[in-house]
Amino acid sequence: MSLMTLIGLALTLGGIAATLTSYARAPVSDQFSGWNLAFMGGISLAALGGLGILLSAMTG
16 A cells, blocks of 8 residues: 555544544534534545545556
């Protein structure tokens, strides 16, 4: 595996872990909080890692 694929995989797994952790541990509230930021950040990180893996697969 190339370095870019490994970095993309690490970003994806980290994003999935952050998303699942924030979803499972977040208190139910109507107010915007840090848990919402962690959830959206995890989704974004997983998407970024997935795009990195896709780019690595297409160019490599």
